[in-house]
Structure formats: structure tokens, C-alpha cells
Amino acid sequence: MRTACQKCGHPLQTKVRNYGAFRFLAHFDNDARSETYARHTLRCPGCGSSLDQGLPEQSPFYSPRVGG
Numbered sequence: 001m002r003t004a005c006q007k008c009g010h011p012l013q014t015k016v017r018n019y020g021a022f023r024f025l026a027h028f029d030n031d032a033r034s035e036t037y038a039r040h041t042l043r044c045p046g047c048g049s050s051l052d053q054g055l056p057e058q059s060p061f062y063s064p065r066v067g068g
Helices: none
Strands: 002-004 011-019 022-029
Touching: none
Parallel strands: none
Antiparallel strands: 002 011, 011 022
16 A cells, blocks of 8 residues: 655555564555555654654664564
């Protein structure tokens, strides 16, 4: 599904992914002019804000490798 960063409006593609019994949203850069186009990202390429609303980076359970 096409979405946008809530802070800066950078275009993103968001997909539901499964990891065992868990489901999460995976965000991909959807701006063809960007260096990270079509790559999975945890932070907005436009403004750097966190795209994972479920687990803040301060959480001891946060892992940047999940889904990547």
C-alpha cells in the first residue's frame, strides 16, 4: 500500500510482513529519485524519523534486523 511519512510526506510503500506468529509493517522507500529507492528502511529517507510505530528504538526489544 502506498503511504507517506507523517512528518515530511516522503513517499513510502508499506507491506505487512510475517515473522513467525507476529505481523509487522515493513516500509520501503517509494521515491524513484532517492538513493534508497525500493529498499527496506526503518527510518524515513526524507527526514530520518522512525517509521516503526510499534517498538521505539529505546525499547530493549527493538532490533533493526527484524524483517531486513
